Amino acid sequence: MPCKFSIVLLNYNGKKYIDNLFESLINLDSNGFTYEIIFVDNDSKDDSVNYLEQKYQKLIPSLKIIKSGRNLGFAGGNNYGVKFAEGEYIIFLNNDTAVPPNWLNELSAFIDQKSDFGIISSKLVFFYDFIKLNIRTQDKVILSTNITINGEAYRIDPKFTKNVLYGEKEITCFGHTTIYIPLLQGLETSYTIEFDHVKIHDEQTDCWVLNEQEISMDKTITLDQDYISSNRLTLIQNAGSGINEKFDGYDIGFCEIDQGQYNRSVELDSCCGAAMLIRKETFDKVGGFDQRFFMYYEDTDLSYRVKRQGLKLYLCPTAIIRHIHTGSSQEWSPFFVYQIYRNKLLFIFKNFPFATFIKQFIKYLLHVVKEVFTTRQKVSLKKSKVKAIFGFLRLSPYYIGAFKSKRGVK
Structure with a gap:
């Protein structure tokens, strides 16, 4: 066959x-x-x-x-x-x-x-299912970005959060913050989730909210297998x-x-x-x-x-x-940034009118100038955005030739 x-x-x-x-x-x-x-x-x-x-x-x-x-x-x-x-x-x-x-x-x-x-x-x-963790506060709560899930180290991923201010070592949570915690050991077990630290504003009002039930805001949250089975969520990638x-x-x-x-x-x-x-x-x-x-x-x-x-x-x-998502390259690493920005220019050049490309290229140049001189972004990321321009220009002879060929220009 x-x-x-x-x-x-x-x-x-x-x-x-x-x-x-x-x-x-x-x-x-x-x-x-x-x-x-x-x-x-x-x-x-x-x-x-x-x-x-x-x-x-x-x-x-x-x-x-x-x-x-x-x-x-x-x-x-x-x-x-x-x-x-x-x-x-x-x-x-x-x-x-x-x-x-x-x-x-x-x-x-x-x-x-x-x-x-x-x-x-x-x-x-997404590869793992999740438990939805809400935070109820009238001011703000500060949590460590590093936690352990059943003893396994995990760094809270910003894409699995809503309504937070994300920092290098801490995240600041406000009213109705949501954090999705991945079930790294599967569904056939109970879970202990432990934060390195939790800083609350008011012991009377600040709390975790799990499945609409409020519980006291401690560093450690324990969930039995029945809870996991009944409340696991699948997130679309x-x-x-x-x-x-x-x-x-x-x-x-x-x-x-x-x-x-x-x-x-x-x-x-x-x-x-x-x-x-x-x-x-x-x-x-x-x-x-x-x-x-x-x-x-x-x-x-x-x-x-x-x-x-x-x-x-x-x-x-x-x-x-x-x-799992971004398995081969770290999301928003310098390599990732270089490839994304360079390739977006290539994609526009190949698939849209030349006037559209010129407009977007100028916008990108202005964006890079602003990023380099007026932001506090990491130097490695700034360099990656600059390199993306030269990376595109190094390929431009091929694309200019293809552009002319497509329009019958010798």
Whole structure:
């Protein structure tokens, strides 16, 4: 039977994610179709390949382990993996994910319903479920950013907070602050959450609020397994992607509680490269990922090129994936900032009128000047934003040539 799906997994120093991902892949159901798994290692230094070969090669006969020999980035690494694909459909899947047994079946059924699709995006939810912790105060409460969850060190993630002032060592909480605490040890256990310190204003009014019940504000919160089972929440990471008026990419539904609000198929503006399906024929026709993006915006650029073929992008809401998110690069690190800002300029240049690009380029220059001379931001981040301009300009000969070619200019 011909191979229907080729699942391309790109890895860079992701040994710590292998067990979660491959234990889930082992349990995949396939109803009348075949699939292969192509593991592309981008020259990791953490023994990822050796670990995978020893533990999973014999368990997954269809597993192909490909070594790129150097770090080709997200775009180049995935393009390299597709060269070894035999499937009719390519699925790009991040290595910091886990899939349910019915995932491929749901995608296969969806394909049969949408003959006009160009790319199909799975629905991504955060890897761990959460407990919602509210704070009630008439003034403010100060908490440590560092806590322990069942003895495991954890730093409160700002994206899992609402109505807080986030600092390096402390967060300041106001009335109706919300903090989502991840259930790092799963659901089959009780939890002890301990803050390094808690500074309250008024012992009579300041309190934790758990499931509408007020409890005294101590450093330690203990929750039994029944409470965890009844009150766990799933947060959405991506139910499709889009571009706002500033050309910033965003995740639809990001950090919303999953209450079924994205449980229907919709047409999308762009798809997230963490979990997208595309016909191999379509991928080859549009030239694959543009490797000059390296990583970030390459999936959005691919989405726009596929749409220009007259094809549509869809969300498959029943194909649900657990995703840790920013597994390969630290969010808002200097590397992350450089790639995001440089690649946004490339994306605008390639996909929008030249006048739009010039306007946005000038805006970005002014933004960088302001950041460098008038803000107290870290020097490393300021340098990354400046470097992003020169990073774009170094690639400009290619894009100017492509721009002229597209308009018939010699």
